[in-house]
Amino acid sequence: SAVISQKPSRDICQRGTSLTIQCQVDSQVTMMFWYRQQPGQSLTLIATANQGSEATYESGFVIDKFPISRPNLTFSTLTVSNMSPEDSSIYLCSVEEVGGGNQPQHFGDGTRLSIL
Amino acid sequence: GQNIDQPTEMTATEGAIVQINCTYQTSGFNGLFWYQQHAGEAPTFLSYNVLDGLEEKGRFSSFLSRSKGYSYLLLKELQMKDSASYLCAVRDGDYKLSFGAGTTVTVRA
Numbered sequence: 001s002a003v004i005s006q007k008p009s010r011d012i013c014q015r016g017t018s019l020t021i022q023c024q025v026d027s028q029v030t031m032m033f034w035y036r037q038q039p040g041q042s043l044t045l046i047a048t049a050n051q052g053s054e055a056t057y058e059s060g061f062v063i064d065k066f067p068i069s070r071p072n073l074t075f076s077t078l079t080v081s082n083m084s085p086e087d088s089s090i091y092l093c094s095v096e097e098v099g100g101g102n103q104p105q106h107f108g109d110g111t112r113l114s115i116l
Numbered sequence: 117g118q119n120i121d122q123p124t125e126m127t128a129t130e131g132a133i134v135q136i137n138c139t140y141q142t143s144g145f146n147g148l149f150w151y152q153q154h155a156g157e158a159p160t161f162l163s164y165n166v167l168d169g170l171e172e173k174g175r176f177s178s179f180l181s182r183s184k185g186y187s188y189l190l191l192k193e194l195q196m197k198d199s200a201s202y203l204c205a206v207r208d209g210d211y212k213l214s215f216g217a218g219t220t221v222t223v224r225a
Contacts (some may be wrong), residue, residue, distance in 0.1 A: 001161075033213075042215040043156060044158070050147060091156060104149055105213060107158040 001028050006093050006108030013083055013115050020079045021111045023093030028073040031096040033105065034066070046091075049076040083115045085112045118142045118214035127222045128194055135177070136189045136202050136219045144209015150178050150189045151203040153218065157204055163189070164181050199223045 013019055023032065032049040033051040047055040047068055055068035072074040082089055093108040117140040128134040140148070148164040151159035165171055165180035165187060177190040191198055204216040 005155060033209075042217045043205075045214075048212070102147065102164060104161040104164055106161060109158045 001093055001106050002029055002097055004095060004106060004108040006091060006111060007113070010112040013113065013116070015084050015115055017083055018079055018081045019083065019113065020077050021091055021093070023076045023078070023108055024093050025074045027097070029095040029097050032061060032070060032076045033094045033096075034068060035092040035107075036089045037092060037093060037110070040069045043092065046078070048095075049078075060104055080113065083113075085115050088114050105111075118206065118208060120204055120206055120214055120216035122216040122219045125220045125222070127224060130194055130196060130223055130225050132194050134191045134194060134221060136191070136204075136221070137214045138189070138204035138216060140185050140187070140204070140206045140216075142206050142208045142214065143205070145182060146189050146207040146209065146211055148178075148180055149205045149207070149213070150176075150187075150201075151205060151215075153201045153203060155200075162202075194223045196223050196225065 005024045007022050014102040034041040036046055037043050039060040045058050046061045047057040049055050049068050049070040053072045065081050069077045090110045091111050092110045096105050097103050122138045127136055149164050150162040151211045152162050153159040161176040165178050170179045175192045199222050201218040201220050203218045207213050210225045
């Protein structure tokens with residue numbers, strides 16, 4: 001499966017600031033996704049990162065708060081803007097490889113974000 | 117929205133068998149996945165079912181009944197390292213994954 005590098009692995013930020021998380025894959029993939037996992041909870045899809053076009057956001061998530069870029073088939077970024085303590089969470093990048101509908105999503109190691 | 121239910125916690129003894137059930141109601145269906153997540157780590161893929169029946173992979177097996185909206189993950193010969201959260205995830209008609217809340221399995225010696 002694809003090797004996914006996500007950074008930073010963790011950060012502590014001041015409220016009101018923004019942080020950009022990077023996701024790099026070692027092979028071209030069809031789909032890239034960004035999830036949030038709040039403490040003690042399961043994964044919630046934030047958006048699908050589309051190559052060369054605007055990301056597709058899920059209900060409850062907006063581009064102004066979580067701008068996403070995907071300039072090519074192997075790289076994407078997620079920015080968490082104007083952070084507040086409620087944004088403290090793990091943010092995970094996932095990819096789905098080329099090969100048809102039976103391919104699972106594989107996850108990066110996540111970014112553990114704490115906002116003070 | 118999607119609705120995926122699984123038990124919150126299960127406890128079992130080393131060497132035993134544990135079955136984690138998952139029921140789902142989604143808009144369309146394009147496969148069901150099981151992931152394992154150790155504390156502080158990312159989820160790792162365990163199994164995939166898209167047709168009814170049992171898929172076996174070593175000590176882990178997963179079963180699917182599409183008509184019942186039901187799946188289970190069977191963990192055999194439990195080891196201490198199997199203590200983790202197990203996530204049921206369904207790919208819907210739009211090919212998006214929705215995750216259950218996860219089942220925390222604790223294996224005791």
